[in-house]
Amino acid sequence: xxxxxxxxxxxxxxxxxxxNWSIQRKLLLIILATILASLVLVMVGITIxxxxxxxxxxxxxxxxxxxxxxxxxxPALAFDDAKTAKEILNxxxxxxxxxxxxxxxxxxxxxxxxxxxxxxxxxxPPRPASEGLQFTSRHVVLVRSIAQKGLPLGMLYxxxxxxxxxxxxxxxxxxxxxxxxxxxxxxxxxxxxxxxxVSEPLLRxxxxxxxxxxxxxxxxxxxxxxDEIGQLAKTLNHMTAELAHSYAELQRNIGQLQAANKxxxxxxxxxxxxxxxxxxxxxxxxxxxxxxxxxxxxxxSRHYLEVISDSAGKMGGLIDDLLAFSRAGRAEMxxxxxDFNSTVRxxxxxxxxxxxxxxxxxxxxxxxxxxxxxxxxxxxxxxxVSNALKFTxxxxxxIIEIGSREKGDIYEFFVRDNGVGFDMKYKxxxxxxxxxxxxxxxxxxxxxGLANVRRIVHRHxxxxxxxxxxxxxxxxxxxxxxxxxxxx
Amino acid sequence: MIxxxxxxxxxxxxxxxxxxxxxxxxYNVANEVVVAVDGAEALDYLFRRGAFADRPExxxxxxxxxxxxxxxxxxxxxxxxxxxxxxKIIPVVVLTSSREEQDLLNSYKLGVNAYVVKPIDFHxxxxxxxxxxxxxxxxxxxxxxxxxxxxxx
Numbered sequence: 001x002x003x004x005x006x007x008x009x010x011x012x013x014x015x016x017x018x019x020n021w022s023i024q025r026k027l028l029l030i031i032l033a034t035i036l037a038s039l040v041l042v043m044v045g046i047t048i049x050x051x052x053x054x055x056x057x058x059x060x061x062x063x064x065x066x067x068x069x070x071x072x073x074x075p076a077l078a079f080d081d082a083k084t085a086k087e088i089l090n091x092x093x094x095x096x097x098x099x100x101x102x103x104x105x106x107x108x109x110x111x112x113x114x115x116x117x118x119x120x121x122x123x124x125p126p127r128p129a130s131e132g133l134q135f136t137s138r139h140v141v142l143v144r145s146i147a148q149k150g151l152p153l154g155m156l157y158x159x160x161x162x163x164x165x166x167x168x169x170x171x172x173x174x175x176x177x178x179x180x181x182x183x184x185x186x187x188x189x190x191x192x193x194x195x196x197x198v199s200e201p202l203l204r205x206x207x208x209x210x211x212x213x214x215x216x217x218x219x220x221x222x223x224x225x226x227d228e229i230g231q232l233a234k235t236l237n238h239m240t241a242e243l244a245h246s247y248a249e250l251q252r253n254i255g256q257l258q259a260a261n262k263x264x265x266x267x268x269x270x271x272x273x274x275x276x277x278x279x280x281x282x283x284x285x286x287x288x289x290x291x292x293x294x295x296x297x298x299x300x301s302r303h304y305l306e307v308i309s310d311s312a313g314k315m316g317g318l319i320d321d322l323l324a325f326s327r328a329g330r331a332e333m334x335x336x337x338x339d340f341n342s343t344v345r346x347x348x349x350x351x352x353x354x355x356x357x358x359x360x361x362x363x364x365x366x367x368x369x370x371x372x373x374x375x376x377x378x379x380x381x382x383x384x385v386s387n388a389l390k391f392t393x394x395x396x397x398x399i400i401e402i403g404s405r406e407k408g409d410i411y412e413f414f415v416r417d418n419g420v421g422f423d424m425k426y427k428x429x430x431x432x433x434x435x436x437x438x439x440x441x442x443x444x445x446x447x448x449g450l451a452n453v454r455r456i457v458h459r460h461x462x463x464x465x466x467x468x469x470x471x472x473x474x475x476x477x478x479x480x481x482x483x484x485x486x487x488x
Numbered sequence: 489m490i491x492x493x494x495x496x497x498x499x500x501x502x503x504x505x506x507x508x509x510x511x512x513x514x515y516n517v518a519n520e521v522v523v524a525v526d527g528a529e530a531l532d533y534l535f536r537r538g539a540f541a542d543r544p545e546x547x548x549x550x551x552x553x554x555x556x557x558x559x560x561x562x563x564x565x566x567x568x569x570x571x572x573x574x575x576k577i578i579p580v581v582v583l584t585s586s587r588e589e590q591d592l593l594n595s596y597k598l599g600v601n602a603y604v605v606k607p608i609d610f611h612x613x614x615x616x617x618x619x620x621x622x623x624x625x626x627x628x629x630x631x632x633x634x635x636x637x638x639x640x641x
Contacts, residue, residue, distance in 0.1 A: 276585045277501060280608045284507040287610035316608040 023202070024194045028187060035183055039176050046172055054165040055140060058097060059133055062142040065095055066158050070146045073103055077111060077146055077153040085112035092116070099139075100159040104128075106152060128157055138162055201229045209236060217244040265326055272323045279319070282312045321448040325433065325455065333373045333459060337483075340367035340381075340413070343374070344402055347381045355389055358398060365403035368411055371483035376456045383449040384415040384476050390443055391419035391474070410462070410479045418473040422466075431464055453478065493549025493630050494520040495621065498530040498565065499583075500557050507610070508552070508583075511617035522548065527560025531568055534575055547578050549634045550624035555584040555591055563594050570599045577631040581620055 018026075069088065076085040085103050092098045092114050101114040108126065134141040142158040201224065208219045217240055221233035286309045294302065348362060370377070385400070392398035401416040422430070422437050429435040431454040436447040454464045457478045468474035495512070499505050505523055512521060524530035532538035534547075551569070555562030562582065570576045581602040582595050595603050604620065607613050624630075 273586065276606075276608060277504070280585070280606060280610075280613070281501075281503040281507070283608055284510075284610040284613065285503070288507075288510060313609060 022199060024191060024199045027194055027198065028191055031190065032183065032187060036180065039179065043172065043176055047169055050165055050169060051162070054162060055135060058140045058160050058162065059135075059142075061095070061097060062133070062140050062158055062160050065092070065098060066142045066144050066156055069101070069158070070144055070156050073156070074146050074148045074153055077103065077105065078148060080105070080111070082112050086114075088112075089114035097160040097164065098158060099161045100157070102157040103146075104155040104157065106154055111154065125157060128155060131155075198229070201225075201233075205229070205233060205236065212236075212240055212243070217247065268326050269323065272319045272326070275319050276316070279312050279316050283309055283316075286312070325448055325452055333376065335371060336374065337369050338372055338374045338377055339369045340377075340404070343378050344381055344385075347378060347385050350382070351385055351389060354386075355398075358393070359396065360389070360392075360398045360400065363399065363401040363403075365401075367402075367404050367413070368406070370411060370480050372460045372480065373456075376459070380453045380456050380478065381415075383453045384478075387449060387476070388415050388417035388419065390445070391421075392417050393443075394420060407479075410481050412477055412479045414475050414477045416473065416475040421468040421470050421472050421474045423470050424468060427466060427468075430466055450476075493624070493626075493634055494522065494546070495624075496522050496524065496530065496533065496548040496551045498524045498527070498551065498557065498562070499554045500525050501554075504554070504606075507613065508617055511614040512621050527557040527562065527565045529559075530557075530565050531560060534569065534578075535572075547575065547631070547634045549579075549628075549630040550620075551578055551580045552583045552620065553580055555582060555586055555595075563591075563598070566595060566598045566600060574633075578634070579624055579628065579631075581624065583617075583620075 069092075073085055073088050075081070076088060089101050089103065089112050092101055093116075098114075099116040102125070103111045103113070105111050128143045131143050131145055134143070138161060140160045140162070142160075143155060144158075145155050146153045205221060208221055211219050219240065220237050223230045223233045223237075286305055290302070290305050290309075297305070344364060344367060348364070385402075388400045389398065392400065395418060397418075399418045401414070403414055403416075405412045405414075426437055429437070431450045433448060433451040435451075436445065438445075450464075453476075457464050457480070460480055462478055462480040464476070464478045466474060466476045497505065497508060499508065502525075505525075509521060509523075522533060524533055529539075530551075530553075533540045533543065536543055536545075553562050553565060557565070560568075562584070566580060566582070568575075569578065569580060576599070579601040580599075581604060582591075582600050583604050583606060584591065585606045587605050592603060602620070604616055607616060
């Protein structure tokens with residue numbers, strides 16, 4: 001019953017919004033429109049029918065009366081007897097439809113006339129030219145000649161009014177009006193009926209669908225009827241069951257994936273870890289060897305030992321990077337508000353040591369507060385800033401810009417530098433693990449920084465990309481979704 | 489004469505043992521280093537039992553403890569040491585290749601005195617070991633009851 005509270009009686013909204021009206025209103029309107037249209041059609045039909053049949057009847061009556069009058073008034077016309085003619089015409093009193101009758105002599109003079117009482121005084125028509133029946137909207141006019149034994153004596157003008165039909169039509173219109181008003185009243189009842197049959201069940205369904213959308217998969221729709229709404233309920237129930245199924249399977253899959261991932265990470269961790277010990281031994285014993293035999297060896301042999309040591313050292317660096325990289329994927333992500341302004345400020349301060357002795361211009365815009373893991377996100381900034389500093393080293397003056405842009409549901413951040421840039425041809429390799437676009441002689445690094453950035457940003461639900469032109473600096477972007485109510 | 493204390497080195501990998509001894513010898517730090525190759529041996533030594541029942545008295549001035557040990561692992565050894573009234577005063581330095589947060593946490597929780605990650609580079613390693621040796625065996629006053637160089641009281 002609480003559903004009814006949702007159904008507000010609102011004012012009639014503007015017509016152009018008709019699509020957004022409730023189904024109730026739409027249905028009501030259609031029903032009323034149909035009924036009104038039918039009534040109008042019926043009215044029109046009746047009117048036409050009535051008018052036509054009446055006309056015919058009237059015409060016939062005019063003919064009959066006309067014939068009767070003509071026959072009776074022939075003698076009066078022959079003898080120019082106006083009085084008798086008048087008397088004859090006055091018998092028309094008993095024919096209620098006839099309103100005007102005029103007898104003309106041969107020469108066109110009016111011998112006698114009859115005007116029904118109540119008719120407005122009118123101008124009697126001059127001698128009519130032709131015989132026949134004539135219909136106007138309000139009258140039927142009969143003109144006929146009167147003759148005896150073939151000799152024309154005069155003419156008769158007869159006019160009948162269709163007043164009757166109009167009063168009948170008025171009556172019909174009255175009935176229709178009453179019916180229409182009754183409908184208006186019935187519309188309210190109809191509305192309640194529609195509400196109960198259509199709106200309420202639909203709203204109930206949509207309410208439950210809302211609960212399902214909210215995550216509660218245990219609801220099931222009541223099926224009160226087997227009509228389309230009942231079908232909808234059945235289908236929704238079916239869908240919910242399927243969803244619950246899929247969800248359960250998804251959970252299982254996720255569980256499996258997580259387990260596999262944990263295994264993999266534990267494996268890569270222990271492997272990287274175990275790789276360290278032999279590496280340490282290689283380096284240690286090479287060192288001991290060098291110390292012991294240094295003077296005895298020739299330059300080349302010493303060089304070989306150096307290479308061995310050096311390579312072992314590099315391997316160590318790679319293992320460390322790999323460990324850090326896998327840690328970036330393994331660590332539990334904290335979720336909290338992170339003010340990027342302070343993060344970036346701290347990162348820049350951290351790197352101020354490295355930037356010492358160089359001319360570095362920092363252009364940092366005001367940054368928003370985001371939601372995520374502060375440590376990991378700090379690493380993102382650190383990596384990007386470190387890169388910017390590294391690749392602007394050849395420049396006399398490094399200009400590093402940091403800013404952000406709001407784009408609908410996400411924040412876009414960028415770090416722009418005026419360093420050596422890169423060829424856009426290789427933009428897809430930038431963020432891959434251990435991919436480098438420079439030789440170690442040009443710029444140091446293992447190629448794990450950007451891969452880390454991508455990994456962390458992806459874990460936060462964002463994306464990474466970059467733009468550059470060789471020799472004209474580079475801009476690295478990453479996006480993060482704005483905090484939403486429901487966190488994935 | 490500098491007093492040099494005895495150091496107990498608990499390390500299972502023979503190469504690591506060799507490197508550590510070289511580093512210690514190189515810097516003339518301790519003249520007595522006892523090596524235990526697993527956790528059980530380490531405990532036997534400390535409690536003067538089993539094969540070490542007849543070892544000379546006196547505790548080591550410091551224990552260099554690796555974490556990844558067979559039989560009884562490093563953390564267990566640490567726990568046992570710190571649970572014993574007589575042994576818990578011995579400074580323990582964990583010398584391991586693990587930088588894992590969990591290991592750090594457990595070690596410090598159990599009261600380890602220092603935690604050093606073995607660097608890959610030998611120079612750094614040697615420096616670290618020397619630093620440890622110099623500090624714990626020379627500069628630091630060992631707890632009462634520690635073995636001294638023969639001849640000292």
